[in-house]
Amino acid sequence: MRKKSIKEIKIEKMKYPNVSQGYDENGRLIEFKGGILGQKVRVKPTKRNKDKVKAKYLDLIEHSSLENFTKTCLNPDECGGCAYQKLAYETELMLKVEMIKNLFKENDISYAGDIKINQSPKVTAYRNKMEYTFGDRKKGGELVLGLHRQNRFYEIIGTSDCNIVDDDFNKIRLKVQNYFREKKANFYHKTTREGLLRHLVVRKAHRTGEIMLLLVTTSDSSFDNIRKKLFVNSILDTKLKGKIVSIYHITNDSVADAVIPEKIELLYGKGYIIEEMLGLSFKISPFSFFQPNIYTAEKLYQKAFDLAGIDETMEVLDLYSGTGTITQVMATRAKSATGIEIVKEAVDKAWENSELNRISNINFLCGDVLEEIEKVGNKYDVVILDPPRAGITPNSLEKILKIDTKKFIYISCNPKTQVENIRGFLKAGYEIKYYEIFDQFPKSRHVETVALLSKLDVDKHINIEIELDELDLT
Incomplete structure (x- = not known):
């Protein structure tokens, strides 16, 4: 260099x-x-x-x-888990608001309202899911279970006192790390594609205290049935505030550095954990999507519900509905709610959860929004949009804009693609009636947002133009 x-x-x-x-x-x-x-x-x-x-x-x-906050973790400058450890929370919120405002300017979008940010009820110990990686801190060093070091793809940082999760996560991480150190187990090396240990995923339902573990390894035969039982017995002995109710073994030989479930085996307990949110219960399976911060998610979904103005006469369409969380929230008061989601496991879980909550005025379709939207009719009182990070594709957006509705509620985990999509709504005759940021991920760079997009009152707009034309301005 x-x-x-x-x-x-x-x-x-x-x-x-x-x-x-x-x-x-x-x-x-x-x-x-x-x-x-x-x-x-x-x-x-x-x-x-x-x-x-x-x-x-x-x-x-x-x-x-700006970095004057002292109550940080042990590795605020090294760990790549979150970027804003050294910022006071008020400073972090200010930066996030300014960046979103700049997104609007960069896309030439004017919004008459004030862009506000809704802070998280919990700034620490808020996450309900962590994905840890096995590796070493330096080449040839002892086994470490933790997160990738910032800008060092091959180096892993042990997150001993990570403050975005509660102490059960830290205890489990340390117990698993020490267990495999004692067994002298080796981790999967990305360069040689050899080794056993790859990831550990921990999920915890905050309201019920139920915990699920996913141990991800290669198909290395050294991790046989006896060793699986020894691992389970050792981990169940960990003293926790919550309770481990589910342990899975995931086999993954893929080259990609991601948790890819080529084979799934339930080693202990039941196949899911149950979380509670907004008075509803939700079964969470190993790969179900569920909002990582339920405390902010509740505020976000309540805001979407309020903006939609749901009553018993309304029919709601929820596109990109995932496991049907917000579809069910809407269905608690609406006449009916329909969700469309492309991931079959998510749709299956949505049906399970609606039965668990005894919600009958609900329907879920599995398939691409681009195709399934033609099967559900063209007229709805409100349409909910919560697409993946990539946003809504141009072809899907074109079809969505043909739906006969006066109101869209657009929820997004990626304001950048959301704002780009909003330009399409504005061209189609909608306006931004409300926009708010929700700090779903304190100490990190990311946020969640919600926008209310309403059809312009054409008749009122025409009348205003006529009145202006009739005025004698000379």
Whole structure:
């Protein structure tokens, strides 16, 4: 690496969710992922064009004056789990609001209202799911179970006192790590594609205290039935506030560094945990999607319910409905609610949960929104949208905009794609009546948002134009 190719940059602006901008000694705009407003960092340019230079973040030179919060974890500058450990919560909220406001400006979208952020009821110990990775902190070092080190893909940080989860997560992580250290088990090496241990997924239902563990390994024959039983017995002996009710073994030989369930085996207990939210109960299976922060999710769903103005006469369509959480929330008062979701396991779980909650005025279809939308009729009182991070595809958006409804509620875990989609709604004659940010992920860069998009009152708009035409302005 040539020394002259390294740039020292002061971060002067941030774009949602994790893009930093600054200027080099020649006044050229440098853009890269990572960093916090006000930090001085080293970056390496990777691509140049007329407008800016794209670069790769290397390391931190100087902290930002914003980083004055002292109650952090042990590894705030190394762990890649969350970026805002050193920010006071009020500062974090301010940064997030500013980045979302800039998204609107960048997309030439005007909104007459004030963009507010709804803070999380819990800033620590809020997550209900963690995915840990087996590896080592340095090459040839002892086994570590934890999270990837920031900007170091092959290095793993042991998260001893992680404060975005409750202590049961930390105790389980440490117990599993020490168990396999004692057994001298090896982890899966991405370069040689050899080794046993890959991931540990921990899920905890905060309201019921039920805990599920997913141990992910390769198909290495050394982890036989006897060793599986020994592992289960050892882990069940852990003293916790909650209770382990489900342990799975997942076999994954895929090259990808992700939890891919090529084979699933229930080693102990039942196949799910139960969580409670907004007076409803939900079965959560190993790969069910469920909001990671139920405390903020409750506020978000209640806001969506209120914005929809649900009453007993209304028919609701919920697109990208997942396990049917919000479909069921709407169905508690609506005349009927229909959900469409492409993932079969999620749809199966949605039916299970609706039966568990004794909700009968509900229907779920499994398939692509682009295709299934034609099977459910074209007229609804309100349509709920909660697409994946990639947002709504152009073809799907075109069909969605043909639905006869005056009101869309658009929930998003990725405001960037949401705002891009909103431009399509505005062109189709809708306006943003309400927009709010929900801090679903304290200490991280991400947020959840909700937008109310209503059909413009065409008759009223025409009348206003006529009145203006009739005025004598001379």
